[in-house]
Amino acid sequence: MAGVRVSALSKSYGALSVLRDIDLEVAEGEFTVLLGPSGCGKSTLLNAIAGLDDINDGTIMIGGEDVTAREPSKRGIAMVFQSYALYPTMTVRGNLSFGLKVKGRPRAEIEKRVAWAAELLQITPQLDRKPGQMSGGQRQRVAIGRALVQDARLFLFDEPLSNLDAKLRTEMRVEIKKLHKELGLTIVYVTHDQIEAMTLATRIAVMQGGRIEQYAAPDELYERPETLFVAGFVGAPAMNFLPGIWRAGAVEVDGIRIPAGALDLRAPVADGTSVVLGVRPEHIGLAEDGAPGEAIATTMQFMEPMGADTLGWFAMGGHRLSVRLAPQRARAVAGATTLALDLRLASLFDATTERRL
Amino acid sequence: MRFNLRFVSGRIAAQVALLPAMLIALTVFCGATGWTVWISLTNSRMLPNTNFIGLRQYGSLFANERWIVSVQNLALFGALFIVISLALGFLLAVLIDQRVRAEDLLRSMFLYPFSMSFIVTGLAWRWILDPTLGISKLAHDLGFEAIQFDWLVRQDRVIFTLLAAGVWHAAGLVMAIMLAGLRGIDQEIWKATRIEGIPAWRTYLFVVLPMLKGSFATATILMATSVVRLYDLSVAMTNGGPGIASEVPAKFVMDNLFERQNIGLATAAATSMLVTVVAVVAPLLYWQSRSAERAAR
Amino acid sequence: MRGQSGAFSPVRLGIYGFLLISAAFFLLPLYVMVVTSLKSMPEIREGNLLALPGAPSAAAWIKAWSTACTGLTCNGIQVGFWNSVTILVPSVAVSISVGAVTGYALSLWRPRGAALLFGILMSVAFVPYQVFLFPLVRMFSYVGLNSTLLGIIVIHTIFGLPTMTLIFRNYFASVPIELFKAARVDGAGFWRIFGSIMLPMAVPIIVVAMILQTTGIWNDFIFGLVFAGRENFPMTVQLNNIVNSTQGEREYNVDMAATMLTALVPLAVYFISGRWFVRGIAAGAVKG
């Protein structure tokens, strides 16, 4: 096992710049998730680490060795693909052993490793079947097994669960997490599913437009988003944004003053700065129930029951706030309502740079 | 620094594997074309020489009656062949698409001629149209004494006998292409037109036909290509006769290359064919790729 | 669904009527060839084209196969048949191999010059062969390939290249690219990926290519005439010579038997392959 260090990586297709000056470090044994919207360059970055695509600039180190100009098979990596990419004409056994055979490993060793991986992933009974005769979940296991037998230093996963139904996805998620723990693998994992990212990762790199916006542990990312984009992208239901002006220790939103003394700021903010106040729905409560925070007057608009919680929507001036409420409590709320914004856990962003203040 | 994986072993192997095709493309396809064009600008007869005479071969080519007849034949044959085959093929496809019985059998019967060579096609039709023992005799035996079906030996009609054989050979292909196109049309469109009460024939004419543009382009390009290459059929059926009444350009080139030893004239004719093909096919291809692009969106 | 199924309306009668008349038109030549080949010459002269043979006889077929004459030699069309087989087998094998490798390299490896090569190949699919013939004859005689078996095999490979490359390129381009990436991560190189993964997947398209090339090469006339040489004339050329060189009275029954014999191989391919044949034409037809 070994870590990865990507420095100053750039890649473009003709005039289209897909990765811009990427720096990323993955420590040994770490589970790094690349998270971002479709087309932000996640797969491209993963392919660059794997050596499957040319890059324009930068270096890639795996286990302390510079592998920038090496072929994929000489980088000590294994990869699991979104479509599984199982060789359709080979049996499961053939799929698992192909890479080892190409590398000229002795027969006995190949058999041993294949048996080990099959046992671990519970696909031993299917070893002599073709991928076409297997279910999605089984194919997924074979794809992971094919990566595991490689005895690689680094495992790359490109949206491996996105073709599975919701239930299987949860099962496989647990299984991957278990494999990571038990075998101590180093993993770089691409997904655009934030639940997957939050549950699996030791660190998440949120990507947008070919850049890494923030690279941090899941809690940190959720609680202290570095940019407006990260704040909006991570978390469901999404964070509430209130654009306003900073004046004398308070945020003025449409003329309404919200005293912001409780905010955890990095540095004093100059008066007159355009800012965006970000508050998560769970950090807003009903003032009459004694919720902590700044009181603001709003009007209830409608309720969205989600099962465990109900999401309440409230109008405040020209803006709309979503609030997580207990379902029983939500039924009794109507008309003019005073909400309490708990700013101790809120974020403040500069409206022009979109960075955290 | 710019890192490029282009020279890893796999790509070198790919480059090597492409060599035969590259060699063929450059020497045969490009080289031979260039050489042919060059010879057409010289006064070569039996052997190629380098006496440049400009476009004089083209002057004598277009003063050559045999060539003019060949070109006229090809234009007439080509236009009728393509139009009739498209119409018949489309009609057959639409009819077969009406959930008829024995669809597979009918399709095989329409398409099998396409598997046969033009030589076989030509000889079969030559026998059927034989002026003494063929259809003509059949008509006489049945009591239609007045019918004189001797088009195979009539200078002003012989081209239509080629046409019959050509349509027989190709209409099934058009049918197959059109049927594939019809089957590819979204079933919901049929449901929609039925709900709106649009009669089937109108749907075919105004909804389906425009949707089959791509199939029409494909069929037209295939047939246009075979029209320009038309040679074997004329050789087998009439050998250009009677007189020069069924000569075609490809045969003109072959005769001048290998029998009349006039390669300057032959290559001028070949070059003229090439220019015509480029002029006809390029816009069609452009149209086809445009409509494919639009369909992809 | 179009049309009303079930009930026989006048419209449906019309549809069946037209289809049956068309079927008669398409079947007529085949029928006439077969009955003529089974008749004797007096019967042909006296009876009519469509009449069934009074006393069917295979004599014309036997004569066509073993003793019909071209010029002074009278060995029947079997000579041409075996020549065609000898040309066909290696030509099909070589042209498909070259096309498959070229299509594979073009679609998955994007080597230098790929776009140029592909453009040239696609344009050639439309160009009349007459444009290439004379220079090719000169080149071939320069390297001693004229009128040789090897020469005609090379010719079929050259002119099969555009279509073969196209169908294999299209096929391999439709293979999920991740499969190719997985194989590269597994350490397989150009030939290993081709042999172990791509070729086994490409069996259907290889069948299509074989159908296309077998009928195409068997039916070829012009290349056989120009490049094969007298010794190797394929069946089509031999057939044309037999039919056109009969001295004295023309024997239509023998001519038709020889014609049928020549048509048998492509007809067999057609009827055995069924829908694959159409697939083959469609694959070869979708240019660009």
Ligand SMILES: Nc1ncnc2c1ncn2[C@@H]1O[C@H](COP(=O)(O)OP(=O)(O)OP(=O)(O)O)[C@@H](O)[C@H]1O
């Ligand atoms: N071969 C290519 N040629 C040109 N542009 C490409 C190519 N491959 C990818 N791109 C572009 O690069 C950008 C990043 O693509 P990438 O596949 O890395 O996105 P992604 O983050 O993995 O998205 P997804 O979640 O949809 O898989 C996209 O805008 C895409 O259009």
Ligand SMILES: [Mg+2]
């Ligand atoms: Mg992706």
